[in-house]
Amino acid sequence: MREIKAGLLGFGNIGAGVVKLLHDNEELITKRLGARLVLKWIADIDIQRPRAVPHYEAMLTTNAWDVINDPEVSIIIELIGGYEPAKTFVLAALDQGKQVVTANKALLAVHGNEIFTKAEQMTVNLAYEASVGGTIPIIKTLKESLAANRFKSIMGIINGTSNFILSKMTDEKKDFEPVLREAQMLGFAEADPTFDVEGIDAAHKLTIVLSLAYDIRVDLKDIYREGITAITRQDIDFAQTLGYRIKLLAIARNRGGSIEARIHPTMIPRDELLASVNSNFNALHLSGDAADSVFLYGQGSGMMPTASAVVGDIMDIARDQLKGITCRVPGRSCLETQLREIALLPMEEVVTNYYVRFSALDKPGVLSRISGILGENNISIASVIQQGRTEGGPVPVVMITHKAREADVRKALAAVDNLEVVADKTVLIRMEDDSLP
């Protein structure tokens, strides 16, 4: 029986999952592949630390070059994460004509152009299913199954940490800070949660999805990004009253000549499938011109679910190797030279519905002054809620707008916030609801 030898860089949680899965399901994998996958090396800066799983037959090393330079190893699995030294190792492996599997979305989002170009020049596979949505087959579905489709829109929950926090805030009526601390204790959030709660991780993943769905090269900086740190229980409560859930959504939409791409907290109707994606689960809702709605859901992180995607990629590459080929499918949607360079639609030109919550002093004429300013800025109001009444203090006034232009909304809110009858900065949460006009 033929053997295909792989080497792993990074023996952390996901790395341990890959080692375990290759071992536990070896018989199944061998049968389905018609060949044996052998993990020859594991490299990690700390090989002494006790792991959740033994390393079975793999040799341990602290020197990644032992793995990359071993002529027997044809597949390099990069699970170090971050930019360096992952980038150096991946480029070196590609340079040597090795196939690479990675789960590193930050690396691909920031250095993807260089890395995919190198892989294409060397005619080697670079597989990255685990980089977006963990175990969910998002990359393969976009690149292969739905390859005949133009995508009208893509909406996704692609950061498990922020979804865990928002779900818990909603279900348990808690504030952001204590839920974040709980998520950190449970291992669902990092000690420095910035990448997750500020939408940076989601933006990395959206960058990858955009190239696949729209055949474009995207500059991460062009994606509008807003995290969940400003979301309050009060807005979550209003959302529930109105029949919505607040989710950190990654949104891409084909606007004819240009593409819209943004990450921000979003109100979506409670009966949408995406609204049912709770805890740390991820999901992607694709809308293709032929396929119509396709919804993919699963664990976006975690040791074994992510390992499932990584080993799926290794098997995919092994199938190519067994047939003596590489690059059966381009690294992204098409050849790197054929990806279009386009600027994304500026956020100011996005048109959607808005939830706005004003902190108005309870004085006569306030509502008329606010709605007057909205009207002057071409924003019409679909509904208003004015609840509660605090002795002299500010009263929340919630308005849902008809479709409006982001630039107009920003201008109007700046003017409203300047009114002496408005006590606090107005809160704005964008909505995605096809039923709203």
Next chain:
Amino acid sequence: MREIKAGLLGFGNIGAGVVKLLHDNEELITKRLGARLVLKWIADIDIQRPRAVPHYEAMLTTNAWDVINDPEVSIIIELIGGYEPAKTFVLAALDQGKQVVTANKALLAVHGNEIFTKAEQMTVNLAYEASVGGTIPIIKTLKESLAANRFKSIMGIINGTSNFILSKMTDEKKDFEPVLREAQMLGFAEADPTFDVEGIDAAHKLTIVLSLAYDIRVDLKDIYREGITAITRQDIDFAQTLGYRIKLLAIARNRGGSIEARIHPTMIPRDELLASVNSNFNALHLSGDAADSVFLYGQGSGMMPTASAVVGDIMDIARDQLKGITCRVPGRSCLETQLREIALLPMEEVVTNYYVRFSALDKPGVLSRISGILGENNISIASVIQQGRTEGGPVPVVMITHKAREADVRKALAAVDNLEVVADKTVLIRMEDDSLP
């Protein structure tokens, strides 16, 4: 630029969708493939009938052999449906070393062993993504993305017609017969709806899924099958009261040494993702040992959604051809010779929770006699609802059982139905609810 030539057998609704998609998205498909897909022939017994789409550059013929025998044509797309002449054409095409794409679940469920064996002998690809769940990438996900997983269970809504009918009965509080007629008028059900409403179509699809998920060969007859024709508004109402929805589910479960496979109306908790799959949508909930829960959702039928899957398959095969290979992935999960022949677990040995509705005469001691019989058969009751009270007539008594063995339940219900205080045959609906003991 290289050209790959395909020929289509069957210019019905789906066939027209494939013709349209290949034409409308030609530029995109060519770019992603790096080659041109040319539809050279279309064969249909009736080529005169006006179609929703023109045939563009394809030649029309009433003789399928013009297509199969054309040496320029390397991919045959079989969209005739049914057993014959589809089977003859598919086997002849494989015999000539042509690659085949089909959406024909009936053919694969009944003659799959012969067809997949032939494809393997001839070393050609047989692709069938459209055969299960229409546009949803179920086949590729099972064969490739999640190939490293053992599946604990698979539950799916894989017949759009019956889901449309059950959804409409639930949402509009209507009976089966008028909703079926409505579905027929809307084109969601055939004039003879037997295949859909009796679960035969779902069983065909489950047969295909079972081979992929469990590396087994399945005899269609071994799959327990029960349709939706006996579902009444009364049971739908009770389900809602109890917090459930009734869905026609295809269920497969790994029971250690054996595999459970069944199609029947099933009560599932309202907050399960599958419970939100309405109208004619399809979905599959996979539970893998590494991947955990993966949920895939989309249009299970329809002209363009199905065409999306068919053209995805054509592109997949074309990618192999462009690299000069075939059979990169086995037709099913592994080589045909390595599929296990196993008998499925007999339905009598299935253990699950049951909803049972008795039609009891309103007389003293009835409840005690019924529950006595259940107890004698090792069935314990989790909850009881006794509602309404008709003058002298029968009263519905609903019980939900703890986990029980199907054989015990059948024996108990036969005994209950023999009681003179029971007016009608007891209704039994199986439940899938992980929260029930």
